[in-house]
Amino acid sequence: MSVSLSAAVTLGLLYFLSVGLNEQVAEGCKCLQRHPQQVFCESDIVIRVKVTGNVAGTRPDLVAYSVKVITKYKPNNKKAIWVIYSDKTSCGAHLENGEYLLSGRVVAGVMVFGLCDLVWRWDQLPSVQKRNLNLYQTGCACEITSCTGASCLNTKHQRKCLVGVKNSISLGYEEALQAVCLPGRHGSCRWQKGLK
Incomplete structure (x- = not known):
């Protein structure tokens, strides 16, 4: 009897360990859903590049790509970029x-x-995203925040643009992708759509 109880306990432990490991492997990389303007503002660099191929990198933990910079949106400096790197982890991009x-x-x-x-x-x-890229820097003083329920009705969000339930002060996520959060009069921020 003790052998079968021991075997059952061992199988149970193996099962729970395998489920836990499978969940960790399956999860891989988790990114919070963020508005492109948020990602732009939180980034050190935003560029449009032409990737010309992989190159031998000097950092073994990273994949190196040879690039030609077409447009540098952020920062707007003259420092040349010839090689960029991606993580080799599950969060790396190919x-x-x-x-x-x-x-x-x-x-x-x-x-x-x-x-x-x-x-x-x-x-x-999308062409609207291409147009909005030139405006995102202007809105970096603003914060784009998710809201739910009553928090989407609060009008005291001076430096924030709300994403959640569509109403007079907040936009649904899909509609927010077509807009830019920009400072207005008196320092308050608001969504602006249809900018050329």
Whole structure:
């Protein structure tokens, strides 16, 4: 009897361990859903590049890509970027040759990006997003915040644009993707749509 009880306990432990490990592997990389303007404002670098291929990198934990910068949205400086890096973890992004809009952070003097950053093929980026890119920097003083229920009705959000239930002061997520959160009169922020 003690052998079968021991075997049952062992099988039970193995089952729970395998479920836990499978959940960790299946989860991989989790990114919070954020408005593209939020990602833009929180990034150190936002660029449109033409990826020309993989190159041998100096950092073994990162994948290196050779790029030609087409437009530098952030920061607007003259420092040349020839190589960019992606994590080799599950949060890393794989690029093919072609044009991309990418955002990322500066780590030890190089640009590093991942799946939670802006990683969009330029030819698949909606035209409204392309237009809004030039306005996002202007709205970085504002905060884009999710709201639910009664919090979507609160009009005291001076420096915030709300995303949640669509009403007179907040937008649904899909509609917010077509808009930019910009400062208005008296320092309050509000959604602006249909900008050219």
